[in-house]
Amino acid sequence: MTQTIVIAEMTTNGVHSSTAELITAAMTFGGEPTLIVPCTDASLADSAVGMGAGSIIAAKSDVFANYDASGWAAAIDSVAPVGTVITSASPQSKDLAARLAAKRNISVVQDAVKIQNNTVTSPVYSGKAMQSVSINGPTVISVRSNIFPAATGGASSASVLDTTGKIETSVQEFMARASQRLDVSEANIIISGGRGMGSPDNFSHLEAIADTIGAAVGASRAAVDTWEPIPHSMQVGQTGKTVNPNLYIAVGISGAIQHLAGMRSSKYIVAINKDADAPIFQHADYGIVATWEEALPVLHDSLKAMMG
Amino acid sequence: MTTIIVLVKQVPDTNAKIAVNNGRVDLSAVKMVMSPYDEFAVETALRHREAVGGEVTALTVGGPAAEKILKDAKAIGVDHIVRIDSAEEMDSNALQTVLTKAVQDLGATVVYCGKSAADTGAGSTGPGLAERLGWASVSNIISATFSDSISAVAPGSGGNVKLSVPLPAVLSCDKGDFKVRKPNVKGIMQAKKASVEVHSIEAPASSVTLVDQSLPPAKPAGKSYQGGAAAAEVAQLLRDEANVL
Numbered sequence: 004m005t006q007t008i009v010i011a012e013m014t015t016n017g018v019h020s021s022t023a024e025l026i027t028a029a030m031t032f033g034g035e036p037t038l039i040v041p042c043t044d045a046s047l048a049d050s051a052v053g054m055g056a057g058s059i060i061a062a063k064s065d066v067f068a069n070y071d072a073s074g075w076a077a078a079i080d081s082v083a084p085v086g087t088v089i090t091s092a093s094p095q096s097k098d099l100a101a102r103l104a105a106k107r108n109i110s111v112v113q114d115a116v117k118i119q120n121n122t123v124t125s126p127v128y129s130g131k132a133m134q135s136v137s138i139n140g141p142t143v144i145s146v147r148s149n150i151f152p153a154a155t156g157g158a159s160s161a162s163v164l165d166t167t168g169k170i171e172t173s174v175q176e177f178m179a180r181a182s183q184r185l186d187v188s189e190a191n192i193i194i195s196g197g198r199g200m201g202s203p204d205n206f207s208h209l210e211a212i213a214d215t216i217g218a219a220v221g222a223s224r225a226a227v228d229t230w231e232p233i234p235h236s237m238q239v240g241q242t243g244k245t246v247n248p249n250l251y252i253a254v255g256i257s258g259a260i261q262h263l264a265g266m267r268s269s270k271y272i273v274a275i276n277k278d279a280d281a282p283i284f285q286h287a288d289y290g291i292v293a294t295w296e297e298a299l300p301v302l303h304d305s306l307k308a309m310m311g
Numbered sequence: 312m313t314t315i316i317v318l319v320k321q322v323p324d325t326n327a328k329i330a331v332n333n334g335r336v337d338l339s340a341v342k343m344v345m346s347p348y349d350e351f352a353v354e355t356a357l358r359h360r361e362a363v364g365g366e367v368t369a370l371t372v373g374g375p376a377a378e379k380i381l382k383d384a385k386a387i388g389v390d391h392i393v394r395i396d397s398a399e400e401m402d403s404n405a406l407q408t409v410l411t412k413a414v415q416d417l418g419a420t421v422v423y424c425g426k427s428a429a430d431t432g433a434g435s436t437g438p439g440l441a442e443r444l445g446w447a448s449v450s451n452i453i454s455a456t457f458s459d460s461i462s463a464v465a466p467g468s469g470g471n472v473k474l475s476v477p478l479p480a481v482l483s484c485d486k487g488d489f490k491v492r493k494p495n496v497k498g499i500m501q502a503k504k505a506s507v508e509v510h511s512i513e514a515p516a517s518s519v520t521l522v523d524q525s526l527p528p529a530k531p532a533g534k535s536y537q538g539g540a541a542a543a544e545v546a547q548l549l550r551d552e553a554n555v556l
């Protein structure tokens with residue numbers, strides 16, 4: 004049996020709920036995972052109770068105030084036992100996973116979507132193929148969200164370990180976000196617009212629906228490149244963000260392979276496009292052949308009625 | 312003198328259709344190109360040189376076929392091109408060990424690379440290399456300004472963060488809000504004549520080994536509707552069938 008260690012995914016208020024999925028992923032190796040909660044305030048680790056960890060360690064350090072790859076890897080390494088380490092596959096956690104693996108002179112496997120008998124499967128070639136590798140000995144594995152079910156139960160309290168590491172970078176400025184809206188990389192529901200929206204002003208229709216259902220607004224590269232008001236931070240795809248929400252609604256997006264690369268693993272995909280032959284329909288669970296002008300008002304009214 | 316290394320990797324053209332034969336991806340009919348994010352890394356490396364002086368070396372690990380992307384880097388202005396000869400598949404530990412030795416041998420003030428390679432999508436190389444060198448690292452930077460240290464902008468938890476990064480450091484580059492330069496005729500001619508320095512470095516055995524590659528499971532055909540009025544039914548199904556609302 005392999006000793007497994009899970010690094011909690013953090014939000015500003017505590018442990019992110021997706022951490023319970025990481026614990027399920029770790030349990031595929033047998034045994035009871037140790038959860039490490041990187042925090043400046045040990046009470047934040049209380050929010051990990053009920054997520055299924057065998058034990059919970061609040062790794063307390065000022066290092067964790069802001070993300071610094073070097074400092075975080077050192078501070079986590081010194082409190083984490085030897086074994087296979089599971090992290091989230093968020094951009095920050097993939098970076099940490101790589102750094103931690105290098106610190107221990109072991110390998111890292113990123114973006115796991117399946118773990119079975121020491122075989123780890125991840126998408127490669129932007130999701131155009133799946134690759135399974137066999138791991139031999141302690142490895143660091145980052146795990147995609149929304150794939151493993153959440154674990155429950157487990158340890159009922161956290162123990163606190165003080166730790167530290169050398170921070171290399173320093174923050175010069177927190178830059179204001181271009182918009183106050185939810186970021187696509189943080190959302191469970193995303194509604195994205197493409198060139199078919201006709202103008203950046205028409206994104207207000209997507210925003211209105213997003214507000215109704217708590218979604219983030221995304222965009223295709225054509226929209227980002229054509230319209231200045233649509234920032235690159237909204238771009239989904241090969242050269243934008245890779246997202247994995249429960250629901251992805253693509254509006255006026257043709258479904259180019261580079262766009263699919265960023266969103267094809269979404270649990271449910273809805274496509275609204277006036278062209279019945281648009282490639283996006285081959286990937287949609289629900290495809291509506293219509294102009295957005297026709298479909299979005301109906302969709303919005305129905306959603307408003309449902310959400311009360 | 313500022314010595315800048317930029318890591319580049321050869322990958323299948325991102326427009327290419329991927330075929331699988333006998334449990335392995337078959338790339339024999341696919342055009343190979345420089346991984347798209349590496350283009351931003353090369354551009355950032357050249358801008359760094361233009362700001363402070365020094366020299367840029369493009370470095371790749373691979374077989375002789377990988378020299379094409381080194382020539383592409385040369386054509387847009389890097390000074391030196393180096394290939395670490397390797398035929399075998401390496402896990403991240405083996406690859407980073409080789410790169411660490413290569414960077415130590417060549418000497419560098421800063422290393423740039425793409426935020427992830429378009430084939431694996433992993434993004435492990437930059438931070439892993441930095442850790443092994445004992446250097447600072449920042450991943451996914453979208454812009455940088457250069458002096459004795461580097462000031463880099465990267466996404467943080469609540470929006471972008473501008474960080475002061477001490478040198479030496481490894482920076483992995485996301486798509487920035489700038490254009491990458493294209494080669495001119497003179498550059499292409501120079502690249503043709505340029506010779507690639509080839510080194511060999513022994514890699515440790517890999518503990519992660521390839522079992523199988525396959526096409527993603529085909530998604531069952533979805534439901535399709537004509538006309539915008541169907542959006543009402545789809546909204547109901549999202550709640551009652553898909554349970555996502």
Ligand SMILES: Cc1cc2nc3c(=O)[nH]c(=O)nc-3n(C[C@H](O)[C@H](O)[C@H](O)COP(=O)(O)OP(=O)(O)OC[C@H]3O[C@@H](n4cnc5c(N)ncnc54)[C@H](O)[C@@H]3O)c2cc1C
Pocket residue numbers: 196197198199200222223224225226238239240241242243244254255256257258259260261262265275276277278281293294295296325347
């Ligand atoms: C190296 C590389 C990287 C790339 N990275 C990305 C990336 O990260 N993300 C990305 O998205 N793309 C990326 N692309 C670009 C990609 O190839 C496509 O060009 C892009 O995704 C197209 O965007 P689109 O679907 O919005 O536009 P189009 O392909 O122009 O499609 C517009 C769609 O809108 C529909 N439409 C028009 N009017 C209406 C209407 N009134 N109502 C409903 N539908 C309507 C049309 O039928 C059409 O299907 C990349 C390309 C390359 C080469």
